[in-house]
Amino acid sequence: MSQTIERETPQAPPTKKQRQAARIAEAASGSIRWMLLKILLLAIVDAIALYAAFVLVSHQEWLVLGVVVVVAVLVNWIYFSRKRIAAKYLTPGVIFLILFQVFTLLYTGYIGFTNYGTGHNGSKEQAISSLMASAQERVEDSPTYPVTVVERLGTLGLLVTDPEDGDASVGTNDQPLQDAPDATVEGGKAVAVDGWTTLSFAQVISRSSEIEKLSVPFSEDPNDGAIRTPDGQNGYLYISTLVYDADADTMTDTRTGVVYSDTGVGAFTAEDGDQLMPGWQITVGFDNFVRAITDASIRGPLISVTIWTFVFALISVASTFFLGLLLALVFNNSRMRFRNGYRILLILPYAFPAFLSALVWAGMMNESFGFINQVIFGGASIPWLTDPTLAKVSVLIVNLWLGFPYMFLVCMGALQGIPEDVNEAAAMDGANPWQIFRRIKLPLLLVTVAPLLISSFAFNFNNFNLIYMLTGGGPRFTDVAIPVGHTDILISMVYKVAFTGQTRDYGLASAFTILIFIVVAVISIVSFRKTKALEELN
Numbered sequence: 001m002s003q004t005i006e007r008e009t010p011q012a013p014p015t016k017k018q019r020q021a022a023r024i025a026e027a028a029s030g031s032i033r034w035m036l037l038k039i040l041l042l043a044i045v046d047a048i049a050l051y052a053a054f055v056l057v058s059h060q061e062w063l064v065l066g067v068v069v070v071v072a073v074l075v076n077w078i079y080f081s082r083k084r085i086a087a088k089y090l091t092p093g094v095i096f097l098i099l100f101q102v103f104t105l106l107y108t109g110y111i112g113f114t115n116y117g118t119g120h121n122g123s124k125e126q127a128i129s130s131l132m133a134s135a136q137e138r139v140e141d142s143p144t145y146p147v148t149v150v151e152r153l154g155t156l157g158l159l160v161t162d163p164e165d166g167d168a169s170v171g172t173n174d175q176p177l178q179d180a181p182d183a184t185v186e187g188g189k190a191v192a193v194d195g196w197t198t199l200s201f202a203q204v205i206s207r208s209s210e211i212e213k214l215s216v217p218f219s220e221d222p223n224d225g226a227i228r229t230p231d232g233q234n235g236y237l238y239i240s241t242l243v244y245d246a247d248a249d250t251m252t253d254t255r256t257g258v259v260y261s262d263t264g265v266g267a268f269t270a271e272d273g274d275q276l277m278p279g280w281q282i283t284v285g286f287d288n289f290v291r292a293i294t295d296a297s298i299r300g301p302l303i304s305v306t307i308w309t310f311v312f313a314l315i316s317v318a319s320t321f322f323l324g325l326l327l328a329l330v331f332n333n334s335r336m337r338f339r340n341g342y343r344i345l346l347i348l349p350y351a352f353p354a355f356l357s358a359l360v361w362a363g364m365m366n367e368s369f370g371f372i373n374q375v376i377f378g379g380a381s382i383p384w385l386t387d388p389t390l391a392k393v394s395v396l397i398v399n400l401w402l403g404f405p406y407m408f409l410v411c412m413g414a415l416q417g418i419p420e421d422v423n424e425a426a427a428m429d430g431a432n433p434w435q436i437f438r439r440i441k442l443p444l445l446l447v448t449v450a451p452l453l454i455s456s457f458a459f460n461f462n463n464f465n466l467i468y469m470l471t472g473g474g475p476r477f478t479d480v481a482i483p484v485g486h487t488d489i490l491i492s493m494v495y496k497v498a499f500t501g502q503t504r505d506y507g508l509a510s511a512f513t514i515l516i517f518i519v520v521a522v523i524s525i526v527s528f529r530k531t532k533a534l535e536e537l538n
Contacts, residue, residue, distance in 0.1 A: 042079060046072060058153055059174075071095070112510035115266050115284050118503045119277045124262075127280040129174070131251065131268070132222045132240035133215045145227055145235040146189040149204050149211055150196035156207070158216045159183060159198075160227055160235060161190045170196065176217035177227070204232040242276075251276060288511035297481035298508075301493075304477070308392065309489040313460040316399045317453055323400065324407025325445070329437075332415050343412075350405035358469035361398045385471050388486040395487050399466055403456070414448040415441065454527040458520050462491040490516050 049072035056065040075095075078087045114120075122130075148159040150170065157172040159180065168183035168190035183190040192198045204211060211232050218224040218237065225239040243252045251260040251268045260268035260276050267279030292298055327346060331339050349357065364371040365384035373380050384394045418441060426436045467473055473488035473496065483501045484493045490512060498509035 038079060042076060045075060055153055058155065108510050108513055111506055112288055112514050113283055113285060114281055114507050115279075115287075116281050116507045116510075117505040120266050120279045120281050122278070122280060124280040126174075127267075127278050128222060128244055128251075129217070130278050131276055132242050132244065133226065135241045135253075136215065136226060136228070136238040137241060138228075139225070139237045139239050142237040145237075147227070147229050147233065147235040148189070148191050149199045149207075149214075149229075149232045150193065151199060152196045156210060156214060157196065158214060158227060158229065158235060159190050159193055159196070160216070161185075161188070168193065171216040171227075173213075173215060176219050199232075208232065284507065288508045289515075292508065292511060292515075295481065297479075301477050301480045301482060301484045302512075304486075305484060305488050305490055305493050308487070309461060312392075312395065312399075312463075312489055313457050315396055316403060316460040316463075317457050319396065319400045320403035320407045320456070321411075321449070321453060323404040324409075325411045327404070327408050328411035328415055332412060346408055347405040349401055350409075354402055355465045355469045357402055358398060358466050361394075361401075362470050365394055386475050388475055391471050391475060391487045395466065395470060398470055399460070399463070402466070403460075406456075410449055410452055411445065414445050417448070418444050450530070451528070454524055457527075458524060461489070461520055462516070463489065464491045464495065467492045468495070 049068055052068050053065055056062075056068065075091060078084045078091055143163050145163060146161040150157050150159050155172055157170055157175070159168060159170045160177060161168055166185070166188060168180045168185065169177040170180045170183075170193055171177040180190065180193045182194050184192040199207070212228075212230060215226040215228050215238070217226050222240070222244055225237050227235040228238050229235040241254050243254055244250075245252065249262045252258070253260070258270050258274075260270050260274075263269045264282075265275075265279075266282040266284075267275040267277065269275050292302055330336070331342055331346075333339075336342075362385065365373075367373060367381055367383050367386060370384070372384065373382050383390055385391050422440055422444075423436055426440055431439065467487060467489055471485070471487045473485040473492050475487075476483065476485040482493070483496050488496070494509045494512045494516070497512065498504055498506050
């Protein structure tokens with residue numbers, strides 16, 4: 001019986017042309033995948049830009065719209081170009097740098113020269129509309145206007161039907177009624193219009209509070225009144241008791257006869273100084289800076305806070321550095337056992353979030369039930385956080401606990417970088433340990449650590465988290481115009497001026513921010529020059 005043994009024919013190795021074809025096909029496949037990914041990402045960018053464009057058009061923000069369009073076109077041109085290789089890598093970073101750094105700095109600087117704040121948040125036109133809307137009263141013999149609540153790009157509006165001729169018009173709080181000839185009419189009432197989404201009855205009920213606030217101007221003239229609806233079905237004409245005279249640029253209260261004029265202070269002002277609020281945003285030049293210096297109710301707490309800010313930053317840097325250096329010297333000794341374990345324990349405060357540690361310390365320092373008073377001092381009532389002096393001491397102690405691990409790690413690394421030969425040579429020349437440290441180790445250490453000390457000073461100069469979480473800036477000063485306290489530093493004072501209290505003065509807060517920036521910049525420049533001198537000395 002014969003058996004046929006089939007043997008596989010060995011395949012010949014690919015030729016040079018086949019290998020080249022395979023590489024080209026692989027490169028083409030990768031190129032296609034990269035192109036599809038690029039198109040997808042650019043499509044997302046373009047979709048965001050298109051949405052932003054629609055929103056900006058509805059709000060008539062033409063300058064910002066122009067910037068968005070130019071950036072979108074430029075991004076598409078760069079990434080679809082076969083050349084601009086460097087620009088493809090730089091573009092995302094440059095855009096984010098301009099958006100989150102340059103723009104923020106420039107806008108903050110601009111706000112510092114305005115009266116932007118509570119009562120002066122918008123434009124003059126918005127102030128006029130708001131004033132007249134707040135003084136509106138329903139006309140007693142007003143006809144009933146059938147209305148339909150509509151929405152476009154998140155903005156509510158009213159589709160109004162004229163009860164006399166049946167004409168339809170649509171408008172919003174910021175946009176007066178405009179003719180809508182293409183509106184869909186059912187039963188003598190306009191119920192839909194192109195470009196707008198009609199709200200259902202259930203949606204009207206769920207958003208009744210928003211709809212009740214709708215006040216759609218009847219025309220471009222604010223004195224013609226506005227249409228408002230209490231139920232989303234029927235609208236009525238409301239007329240303001242304030243009458244605006246565009247030619248004289250005055251606002252007259254028809255109930256009292258008092259005339260309010262634009263005197264250039266950003267609000268309509270009567271002859272006796274009484275102002276109608278809200279006002280509008282205007283440029284005030286250096287008034288915020290002058291007010292910070294000349295107004296006694298602001299100047300007093302500003303001086304106290306500025307002095308404490310410098311004291312807090314300097315003591316924090318000095319205490320954390322010297323404690324960290326001392327511990328680094330101790331644990332740099334090779335004869336010490338379990339050094340690694342001790343080092344891990346020492347850097348634990350640095351491993352926890354600073355704001356969480358500050359909250360824990362605030363609880364432990366509570367005067368009534370804190371761990372320190374109840375356990376360590378046997379039930380004493382020590383006002384760690386409510387007494388002006390003790391509150392400052394508490395802040396320094398907590399910041400020392402939070403900051404020394406960082407300095408310990410820095411000094412440990414710097415000491416290990418100093419050659420041992422230098423120490424041995426000094427010892428052979430008869431220098432004692434103190435002389436070796438003061439004459440050799442410390443100068444060499446400062447060359448490395450000095451830039452970090454400068455950055456630590458800048459950080460503590462603006463250490464908002466610690467102050468806010470531990471003391472909230474308290475205890476508060478009395479008889480001052482701004483809500484600041486004894487432990488507030490400049491940055492926390494800026495926060496309180498801008499975001500707390502009944503009146504929020506963003507212009508004054510921005511002016512303080514500019515002053516902080518100048519102070520920190522000057523200190524950093526001078527300090528870095530001293531650092532260069534240390535390097536030359538080394």
